[in-house]
Amino acid sequence: MPLTTSFTLSKQYLEECFDESLPFSKHAKPRYVFIVSLLLSGLCLLIFTNQHTVAGSILLGLGVLETISFIYRRTWWLTRQMWSRSANSEVTIMLDEQGFSSKNPYTETTLLWQDIKKHIDTKRGIILLAHNGGQSYISKSVLTDEMITLIKERCY
Template sequence: MRIQVNQNINKEYYNEYFSEWLRFRSIFKKWEHKIGFASLVVALVIYINNESLVYISGGLLVFGTLMIYEFYSSKSKWLKERLNSKMMGTEVTMIFEDDKVQSIGPFTEMNGKWEFFSDVVETEKGLILIPENGISIYLQNKSFDKQADIATIVRKIKLLTNNKNSD
């Protein structure tokens, strides 16, 4: 087996990466704006039903507004940092072979074993490779020459992680 994936790092990549991470990997962040809007509704309902609870309504209003702001501003900040990074406009090549995985980028090269990955998440638009909690590598589906290669990588990582967990 030899699967080579050439991933272009551009604005489209980062936007897709963030949305796929948010949907499939985020635990709290994906609920942040929903909690914020719910807090605003609860604040309004409390105030309409009992104006004497204006301080509770005000607190919920501030809390909800902060949650909504944090949700939308964090993506903007994250994206701005990546668009200003040295990785922008480059290409990273990942090569998956039977016994090893290689990553070749503009600033580094890595030769590792498949055990480097602790998990993999297949999304609608790509793969999130997870070396450890808090770190992930995103590969867009369109970066693969053959879509069957995606299933091969997922199967190999899942097999290794299942074997590791059963030991």
């Protein structure tokens, strides 16, 4: 018997999704080595050579851009999500014997139980980690207790 629930993909839901998923993401920490190497390379080109001022300026600019993109990664991610067609649409989640599926007027996604490597239980939701490296966040506020129990049983 499939278990079904629905919710609106609102800005608050997306904020929770980002905040709860970030600690388990590969983008949780800035790429310090990359940023420092861009900045140092740019500075060295500007200080020690006279011919490569354009290249040095570009490398400095890229280092600054990388720093800014890390600082504002949440805002930029939320903006992109809110620009998408799926924003503020009704999402239906269904759990059955096959796996987990979500559907809104624009997309339909299915994640089979055997494709899920493990689950991570966070304070406000559950992150499903797939074998292919993808991850899906589901807020506990939209799931019933029966759905949470089924996810935990199926995803070890």
